[in-house]
Amino acid sequence: MFLQIILNLGLVLVGVATVAYMLIHRQYTYWERKGIPFIRPESYLGTYADAVSKKKPLCDVVSELYVKFRGKKFGGVWELFSPRLFLVDPDMVKDIMIKNFDSWSNRGLTSNPEVDPLSQHIAMLDGKMWKVVRTKLTPTFTSARLKSMHYLVLECAKNLEKYLDAVVRKNEPIEAREVGAKYTTDVIGSCVFGIQMNSLNDEDAAFRKMGKRLGGGSGYWSRFVHLLQGSSPWLFHKLKLSLTPPDVEEFFLRITREAFEYREKNNVQRHDFVDLLRKLKNTDQKLGKDDVVFDDKLLAAQAFVFFGAGFETSATTIGYILHELAVHQDIQDRLRKELREMKAANNGEITFDGLQGMKYLDMVLQETLRKHPIVPQLERVSVRPYELPGTNVVLPVGSKCIIPIYALHHDPEFWPNPSKFDPERFSEEGKAKQTPYTFMPFSIGPRTCIGSRFAEQQTKVGILTMLDKFKIILCEKSQNPLKYRNGAGVFLMPERGFWIKMIPLGADDK
Numbered sequence: 001m002f003l004q005i006i007l008n009l010g011l012v013l014v015g016v017a018t019v020a021y022m023l024i025h026r027q028y029t030y031w032e033r034k035g036i037p038f039i040r041p042e043s044y045l046g047t048y049a050d051a052v053s054k055k056k057p058l059c060d061v062v063s064e065l066y067v068k069f070r071g072k073k074f075g076g077v078w079e080l081f082s083p084r085l086f087l088v089d090p091d092m093v094k095d096i097m098i099k100n101f102d103s104w105s106n107r108g109l110t111s112n113p114e115v116d117p118l119s120q121h122i123a124m125l126d127g128k129m130w131k132v133v134r135t136k137l138t139p140t141f142t143s144a145r146l147k148s149m150h151y152l153v154l155e156c157a158k159n160l161e162k163y164l165d166a167v168v169r170k171n172e173p174i175e176a177r178e179v180g181a182k183y184t185t186d187v188i189g190s191c192v193f194g195i196q197m198n199s200l201n202d203e204d205a206a207f208r209k210m211g212k213r214l215g216g217g218s219g220y221w222s223r224f225v226h227l228l229q230g231s232s233p234w235l236f237h238k239l240k241l242s243l244t245p246p247d248v249e250e251f252f253l254r255i256t257r258e259a260f261e262y263r264e265k266n267n268v269q270r271h272d273f274v275d276l277l278r279k280l281k282n283t284d285q286k287l288g289k290d291d292v293v294f295d296d297k298l299l300a301a302q303a304f305v306f307f308g309a310g311f312e313t314s315a316t317t318i319g320y321i322l323h324e325l326a327v328h329q330d331i332q333d334r335l336r337k338e339l340r341e342m343k344a345a346n347n348g349e350i351t352f353d354g355l356q357g358m359k360y361l362d363m364v365l366q367e368t369l370r371k372h373p374i375v376p377q378l379e380r381v382s383v384r385p386y387e388l389p390g391t392n393v394v395l396p397v398g399s400k401c402i403i404p405i406y407a408l409h410h411d412p413e414f415w416p417n418p419s420k421f422d423p424e425r426f427s428e429e430g431k432a433k434q435t436p437y438t439f440m441p442f443s444i445g446p447r448t449c450i451g452s453r454f455a456e457q458q459t460k461v462g463i464l465t466m467l468d469k470f471k472i473i474l475c476e477k478s479q480n481p482l483k484y485r486n487g488a489g490v491f492l493m494p495e496r497g498f499w500i501k502m503i504p505l506g507a508d509d510k
C-alpha cells in the first residue's frame with residue numbers, strides 16, 4: 001500500500017515535470033518554429049539573464065543583442081520563458097510604433113485597480129480606457145499651458161538658487177541627481193499638485209520622502225510583487241496584489257483630494273494641472289460597457305503618474321547633463337555665453353520665449369538624451385495579428401516586442417563615434433544627416449511621453465539656474481567615464497551617482 005502511494009506520487013511528479021519541460025521547451029523553440037533568427041538563452045533567466053542577475057546593466061545586454069542581430073530587421077529573444085520580438089531596423093521601429101500603432105498600442109502591464117486605485121494611470125492603462133484618458137490629458141502640456149505655468153517653474157528655480165548658495169558655501173562634493181530630484185519634486189509638486197513642496201529647504205519634505213519610496217526604497221515584498229506582475233500577470237491578477245505601498249496610496253489620494261477641496265472652497269485658479277483635472281471631474285465618457293468615469297481616484301492616479309514618471313527621469317537627466325558639462329568645459333562656456341545673451345535680451349530673466357530661442361541649450365539636452373537615454377528600451381504588446389514584413393509569419397494577438405532605444409542611440413552606423421559627447425549632432429547641419437527613427441529618448445508615435453515638453457522646460461530652467469551662478473567641475477568623488485548601474489531596472493542609472501563640485505563664478509565669468 002505504502003509502496004503504491006510512493007509510486008503514484010512519483011508518477012504524478014514525473015508527469016508534472018514532463019508537462020513543465022514540454023511547455024518550457026515549446027516556449028524556447030517558439031522562434032525556431034516560426035523561422036525567425038533568434039539568440040538562444042543560456043539559462044532559464046532568458047536572453048536578459050546578465051541584466052536580471054545584475055551582472056551587467058540592461059543597456060549593455062540590449063546593445064549586445066542588437067549587435068548580434070546586425071544586418072537583420074528583427075530577431076527573437078526571451079524574457080525569462082516569454083518570447084519577444086527584438087527590433088533592429090529603424091523602419092521596423094516606425095512600422096510598429098507609428099504605421100501599425102493600432103495593432104501594437106498596448107504596454108501590457110497588468111494592474112488590479114479594485115485594490116490599487118493609483119495603478120489606473122495612463123502608463124498602465126491599455127485599450128479604449130488608455131485612449132480616452134490620454135485624449136483627455138493631452139491638453140495638459142500644450143505650449144500655451146506650459147507658458148502659463150512657467151512662473152511656477154521659475155519660483156522653484158529661485159529656491160534652487162538659494163539652496164545651492166548655502167550648499168556651495170560648504171565647498172563639498174555635490175550629488176547632482178539628488179539636487180535635481182529635490183528641484184523636480186518641487187516643480188512637479190507646484191505644477192501638478194498646486195502645492196509648495198519645499199524639498200529644497202526641508203530634508204524631511206513629505207514629497208521627497210515619497211519620491212525615495214518610489215525610486216529605490218522597495219523591499220523584498222515590493223520586488224516580488226513587481227516580478228510576479230511581469231512574469232505571471234494571471235497569478236498577479238488572481239491574488240489581487242497591489243503595486244503601491246499603502247502609505248504612498250493614502251498620501252497621494254489625500255493630497256489630490258485636499259487640492260480639489262481647497263480650490264473649490266476658495267475659488268482658486270492657477271492654470272495648472274489641478275485645474276485641468278478639476279474640469280475633467282465627474283465628466284464621463286460613454287464607451288458602451290466600458291464607461292470611463294473621471295472620479296477622484298482615477299484623477300489622483302493621473303496626478304500620481306505625472307509625479308512618478310516626471311521627477312526621477314528629469315532629475316537623472318539633469319545629473320547626466322551636469323556630468324557632461326563638468327567633463328566638457330568648452331561646451332559649458334559656450335552654453336553660459338548663450339545664457340548671458342538670452343538674459344540680456346529678456347531683462348535678465350529666463351523667460352519662456354527666451355528659452356525656446358536657446359538653440360545650443362537644446363543641442364546639449366538632445367545630445368545628453370541620445371548618449372544617456374533614461375529609458376533604454378521599450379515594450380509593446382500586439383492587439384491584432386501582425387504579419388512580419390517580408391515574411392509569411394503572422395504573430396498572434398498578445399505578442400510582445402522590444403524597441404532597443406539605447407542600442408539605436410549608440411549604433412556607429414547612425415551616430416559615428418557614439419560614446420563621444422557632441423552636441424553638434426543636433427545642429428541644423430547635424431540633424432540633416434540623422435537617420436530617421438534612430439533617436440527616440442521620449443519614444444515616438446501616439447504613445448510617446450506625454451510630459452516631454454514639460455520635462456524639457458523644467459530640465460532646461462534647472463540647468464540654466466545652476467550655470468548662471470556656478471562653474472561645474474569634476475571632483476575627487478566623480479566617476480569618469482561614467483558607468484551604469486547593473487540590473488534590469490527600467491531607468492538608466494549611474495553606478496555611483498553624479499558627483500560634481502560647483503564653484504561660484506567670479507566677476508570675470510559673469
Ligand code: HEM
Pocket residue numbers: 122123124134305306307309310311313314317374375378379441442443444447448449450451452454455
Ligand atoms: C527627461 C525626462 C523624461 C524622459 C526621457 C521620458 C521618457 C519617456 C518614455 C521613453 C516613455 C515611454 C513611451 C512609450 O512607451 O512609447 C514615457 C512615457 C510617459 N511619460 Fe515620460 N519622460 C520624461 C519625463 C516625463 C515627465 C516630466 C512626465 C510628466 C510630468 C512624464 C510622463 C509620462 C507618462 C504619463 C508616460 C506614459 C504615457 C502613455 O502611456 O500614454 N514623463 N516617458
